[in-house]
Amino acid sequence: xxxxxxxxxxxxxxxxxxxxxxxxxxxxxxxxxxxxxxxxxxxxxxxxxxxxxxxxxxxxxxxxxxxxxxxxxxxxxxxxxxxxxxxxxxxxxxxxxxxxxxxxxxxxxxxxxxxxxxxxxxxxxxxx
Amino acid sequence: xxxxxxxxxxxxxxxxxxxxxxxxxxxxxxxxxxxxxxxxxxxxxxxxxxxxxxxxxxxxxxxxxxxxxxxxxxxxxxxxxxxxxxxxxxxxxxxxxxxxxxxxxxxxxxxxxxxxxxxxxxxxxxxxxxxxxxxxxxxxxxxxxxxxxxxxxxxxxxxxxxxxxxxxxxxxxxxxxxxxxxxxxxxxxxxxxxxxxxxxxxxxxxxxxxxxxxxxxxxxxxxxxxxxxxxxxxxxxxxxxxxxxxxxxxxxxxxxxxxxxxxxxxxxxxxxxxxxxxxxxxxxxxxxxxxxxxxxxxxxxxxxxxxxxxxxxxxxxxxxxxxxxxxxxxxxxxxxxxxxxxxxxxxxxxxxxxxxxxxxxxxxxxxxxxxxxxxxxxxxxxxxxxxxxxxxxxxxxxxxxxxxxxxxxxxxxxxxxxxxxxxxxxxxxxxxxxxxxxxxxxxxxxxxxxxxxxxxxxxxxxxxxxxxxxxxxxxxxxxxxxxxxxxxxxxxxxxxxxxxxxxxxxxxxxxxxxxxxxxxxxxxxxxxxxxxxxxxxxxxxxxxxxxxxxxxxxxxxxxxxxxxxxxxx
Ligand code: HEM
Ligand code: SF4
Numbered sequence: 001x002x003x004x005x006x007x008x009x010x011x012x013x014x015x016x017x018x019x020x021x022x023x024x025x026x027x028x029x030x031x032x033x034x035x036x037x038x039x040x041x042x043x044x045x046x047x048x049x050x051x052x053x054x055x056x057x058x059x060x061x062x063x064x065x066x067x068x069x070x071x072x073x074x075x076x077x078x079x080x081x082x083x084x085x086x087x088x089x090x091x092x093x094x095x096x097x098x099x100x101x102x103x104x105x106x107x108x109x110x111x112x113x114x115x116x117x118x119x120x121x122x123x124x125x126x127x128x
Numbered sequence: 129x130x131x132x133x134x135x136x137x138x139x140x141x142x143x144x145x146x147x148x149x150x151x152x153x154x155x156x157x158x159x160x161x162x163x164x165x166x167x168x169x170x171x172x173x174x175x176x177x178x179x180x181x182x183x184x185x186x187x188x189x190x191x192x193x194x195x196x197x198x199x200x201x202x203x204x205x206x207x208x209x210x211x212x213x214x215x216x217x218x219x220x221x222x223x224x225x226x227x228x229x230x231x232x233x234x235x236x237x238x239x240x241x242x243x244x245x246x247x248x249x250x251x252x253x254x255x256x257x258x259x260x261x262x263x264x265x266x267x268x269x270x271x272x273x274x275x276x277x278x279x280x281x282x283x284x285x286x287x288x289x290x291x292x293x294x295x296x297x298x299x300x301x302x303x304x305x306x307x308x309x310x311x312x313x314x315x316x317x318x319x320x321x322x323x324x325x326x327x328x329x330x331x332x333x334x335x336x337x338x339x340x341x342x343x344x345x346x347x348x349x350x351x352x353x354x355x356x357x358x359x360x361x362x363x364x365x366x367x368x369x370x371x372x373x374x375x376x377x378x379x380x381x382x383x384x385x386x387x388x389x390x391x392x393x394x395x396x397x398x399x400x401x402x403x404x405x406x407x408x409x410x411x412x413x414x415x416x417x418x419x420x421x422x423x424x425x426x427x428x429x430x431x432x433x434x435x436x437x438x439x440x441x442x443x444x445x446x447x448x449x450x451x452x453x454x455x456x457x458x459x460x461x462x463x464x465x466x467x468x469x470x471x472x473x474x475x476x477x478x479x480x481x482x483x484x485x486x487x488x489x490x491x492x493x494x495x496x497x498x499x500x501x502x503x504x505x506x507x508x509x510x511x512x513x514x515x516x517x518x519x520x521x522x523x524x525x526x527x528x529x530x531x532x533x534x535x536x537x538x539x540x541x542x543x544x545x546x547x548x549x550x551x552x553x554x555x556x557x558x559x560x561x562x563x564x565x566x567x568x569x570x571x572x573x574x575x576x577x578x579x580x581x582x583x584x585x586x587x588x589x590x591x592x593x594x595x596x597x598x599x600x601x602x603x604x605x606x607x608x609x610x611x612x613x614x615x616x617x618x619x620x621x622x623x624x625x626x627x628x629x630x631x632x633x634x635x636x637x638x639x640x641x642x643x644x645x646x647x648x649x650x651x652x653x654x655x656x657x658x659x660x661x662x663x664x665x666x667x668x669x670x671x672x673x674x675x676x677x678x679x680x681x682x683x684x685x686x687x688x689x690x691x692x693x694x695x696x697x
Contacts, residue, residue: 021173023243024198078175083193101625102572103564107195111565113493113575117196117226117241 008047008089014066015042015090015097016073017107018082026107026119027082028097029073035082037119039108040096045069047089143440146279146516146528147208148293150258158255161262165189166248173245190261191247195568198242201264202254204519206274206292206316207235211506211515216257218502224250229502231487231495233559233610234313235273235519236264240566262300267308269299269380273315275323276520279441280482280528282474286335286343288318290436291372294427297435298373305380309387309395312380313352320639325521327351327360327641328613330397331379333372343369343432349379349409350401353607357643358398361406363413369432371417374425378416382409442514446479446531453533454481464539466588467550472535479532483513485525485542486549486557491583493575494560495523504545512538523559524552554591555599555664556582559610563603563620564627570603572620572627572653577601580657585664594664597677600635613637615678616660617644629656631663633689634681647686648694659693666692 008014016029027035028042036042048065066087074085088107089100099105110118143149165185172182186192190201202217209217217237221229224246225239232238242250254260263270272295274288275281295314299305305312315324318335326332328351338344345367351360367375383397386404401409447453458465473482485505488494497505505525509517512534513527520526530538542548551557558581561567563574578601585591600614611617617632628650635644651659664677666689671680681689 019193019197022245024193024196026196078178083179102622102627103195103570103625106564106573111196112573113565113579114226 008066008087011047012092012100013044013046013090014087015039015044015099016066016070016085017042017088017104018073018077018080018085021081021083028108029069033073033080035080039099039119042097044090044097045087143438144210144212144516145440145442145514146210146518147205147289147439148435149438149440154258155255158258158260159252161189161260162248162251162255165251169244169248184266186244186247187265188262189247189251190264191242191244192265193568194240195564195566195570197240198244198247199566200239200242200247200250200261201232202237202239202259202261203264203271204235204237204259205296206272206278206289207276207519207521208278208289209517209519211509211517213257213259214502214506214509214517216253216259218499218506220250220253221502222499227500228496228498230493230562231497231519231523231525233521233523233561233608234264234271235521236271237519238562240562265311266306267310267312268306269295269302269308269312269314272296272299273313273324273329273521275317275319276518276522276524276526277323277473277482277528278318278518280473280475280477280480281319282476283321284319284476285337286318288316288324288333288335289439290432291318291333291335291343291369292316293435293439294372294432295376298376305384308380308384309389310392312383312397314376322637322639322641323521325351325610325613325637325641328353328610328637329360331376332360338366338368345369345372347375347379350398351641352396352398353610353612354396355393355605355607356396356398357607357612358402359641359643360398361401361409363406363410369429370427371422371425373427374420374422375413375417377425378413378420381416382412386412440514442516442529444477444480444529446477447533448479450479450532454535457536461536463550464536466592467539467548468535470550470554470592471552473526475529477529480529481532481535483527483530483535483538484520484552485527485547486551487524487547488551488557488578488582489546489549490556490586491579494558494578494582497525501545501547504541505547508538508541522552522557524557550588551582551591553596553598555585555594555597556591558582558599558601559614560601561603561609563601563609567603567608569606570620571605571622572603572629574601574603574609574618574620577618577629577653577656581660584657584661594668595676597664598637599660610637611635612643613641614644615676615681616663618656618660619650621650623650627653629653631656631659631693633663633686634678636678645686648690651693662692662696663689 030036030041045066171177192199274292315329317324332348334346347363348360471484518526558578560574560578564570600610601618602609602611603620613635619630630650631647632644
């Protein structure tokens with residue numbers, strides 16, 4: 001998937017996102033590898049340092065750096081029923097997860113031109 | 129029309145008015161294609177196909193994965209629909225999407241909230257009304273577009289739909305052109321007044337009668353927007369109809385052979401035409417044309433006639449007093465009079481007019497229609513225009529043949545469903561791409577700017593005072609919203625994850641096609657609408673009587689407008 005405008009920095013924290021395979025809807029990686037359609041359920045990871053991730057492959061590795069988590073999750077995306085796994089940089093001034101870029105805020109909170117389509121006003125359905 | 133074609137037309141009175149009638153071969157083809165995709169979707173879900181393997185397959189069926197969900201882009205060949213098809217689109221919007229659809233500048237319809245699982249069923253429903261999503265994506269010859277007033281306009285010389293249909297048949301699954309370096313867009317006009325942006329297409333064709341009344345084409349090539357906006361080169365005049373396919377085959381073949389594939393931004397025919405020069409490109413096309421088996425590609429008049437015979441034509445008969453009746457209704461009702469002035473187009477037949485339904489309500493989302501509105505438009509098309517509907521590249525809808533004495537009744541019904549905005553060609557008639565609210569390639573939102581501008585300039589009196597002014601907005605450099613061709617163009621840019629907007633002035637998509645010039649530094653989102661309001665004010669102050677914005681800009685240059693936009697204390 002072509003993903004632009006979702007740059008991440010060296011510091012700060014991130015969440016992991018993808019689209020659900022069956023309906024394309026946006027999901028966020030929550031605790032214990034569950035995918036939620038609400039960003040406020042997303043698990044927050046500290047970004048990797050300049051060295052990059054720690055060892056790869058740890059299953060959803062809560063201790064792993066963000067890059068290794070993304071790699072692990074991407075490796076099991078078919079089993080999880082998602083596509084296009086990537087990390088989203090968060091603002092560091094908010095108590096709940098708020099993405100740093102407009103693009104990711106629109107993904108998280110719905111199209112600004114249809115407030116009634118915001119994920120927070122819809123029934124939630126977790127997959128997996 | 130040949131005698132043979134005439135009999136064909138007589139034999140089949142139930143042809144859909146306005147577009148080509150499918151036969152069993154066409155239907156079987158679509159059915160097979162749906163079942164093939166159903167199998168591909170099942171294999172994707174089971175994991176037998178990876179996303180990388182599946183993506184090109186879904187794109188061949190118009191299915192994108194966009195920002196919030198899958199988006200399905202449905203072809204409306206040369207913009208023509210009938211009421212039955214429109215009702216099916218409304219049904220799909222209601223059943224499988226969120227109750228609305230989005231009409232685009234490529235005469236397509238996009239649904240934004242589609243489920244992968246549902247897509248085979250949706251395609252089957254489309255096939256049941258002779259519609260599909262083939263070639264709405266991918267590096268092939270895309271949906272051929274044409275004039276929204278085709279077959280109706282008073283200034284039309286040749287009905288371009290027949291040739292657009294021929295090109296559709298020629299290009300659909302063309303084995304040599306299914307994997308071009310990039311997507312490829314062709315537009316056909318049959319009027320000397322370019323309403324198809326022929327000069328901004330990979331190939332633009334302008335049909336006209338040649339010697340002995342035989343159809344010939346003027347050919348433009350290498351226009352386009354995107355990151356390298358270029359006005360097409362005038363390649364040749366008077367291409368005989370018989371050679372249309374052969375010559376296009378040669379044109380696309382040269383591009384397929386020499387077009388760059390190393391860099392997608394340079395893979396368009398416009399880059400090739402620039403690299404070779406118009407002369408160099410023309411020489412290669414001519415060489416190819418001379419070398420090819422011309423008999424194989426010959427388009428004989430009988431074939432054209434046979435295709436023309438598969439189009440239903442309206443039986444135009446207005447009462448003698450239709451024009452007087454319209455004049456009386458206009459005199460009696462000022463709001464109607466205004467709408468009739470802005471939202472109609474002269475018809476070739478006395479007593480008729482083409483009516484434009486604006487999909488740009490004040491403060492609304494350009495191009496969106498709800499399922500209920502789509503149903504209503506279908507009903508009105510049945511009542512007032514032979515069940516025929518056209519989609520315009522300005523994201524509006526046209527009823528092609530409305531009796532003048534029935535125009536007032538049509539307007540009243542449109543008003544009842546919020547579809548009677550009188551802003552065609554005016555500042556409220558804004559083209560906006562989906563932008564960052566839906567599009568995964570976007571840098572900034574386009575729709576909210578369009579909404580704020582159209583709300584700001586909602587006054588019909590003010591709009592008419594400002595006159596002909598086209599604002600076009602794109603959320604990224606791809607230019608789906610045609611900003612390069614806007615009198616005022618607005619381009620969304622991204623600065624460190626925030627939205628900014630760059631203004632261009634002086635673009636035009638018509639016969640005087642031009643690429644707009646960048647005015648100055650990009651503006652933050654909250655300053656953009658005010659800046660445009662100041663720019664419009666500057667125009668109102670400095671224009672000569674009756675002068676369009678574009679002409680004032682061309683006469684006075686950018687400095688004045690630059691001051692208006694940037695010189696704020
Ligand atoms: C939301 C999904 C969309 C995607 C992913 C998309 C993608 C693109 C891309 C990648 C380009 C650049 C092509 C190039 O290099 O020239 C482009 C251009 C264009 N798109 Fe879209 N687009 C989308 C929606 C639309 C819509 C809604 C319209 C009509 C309103 C549209 C009409 C066009 C047009 C007219 C161009 C200009 C291409 C040219 O002439 O060079 N697209 N689009
Ligand atoms: S111009 Fe850019 S943002 Fe707008 S629809 Fe096209 S690709 Fe998306």
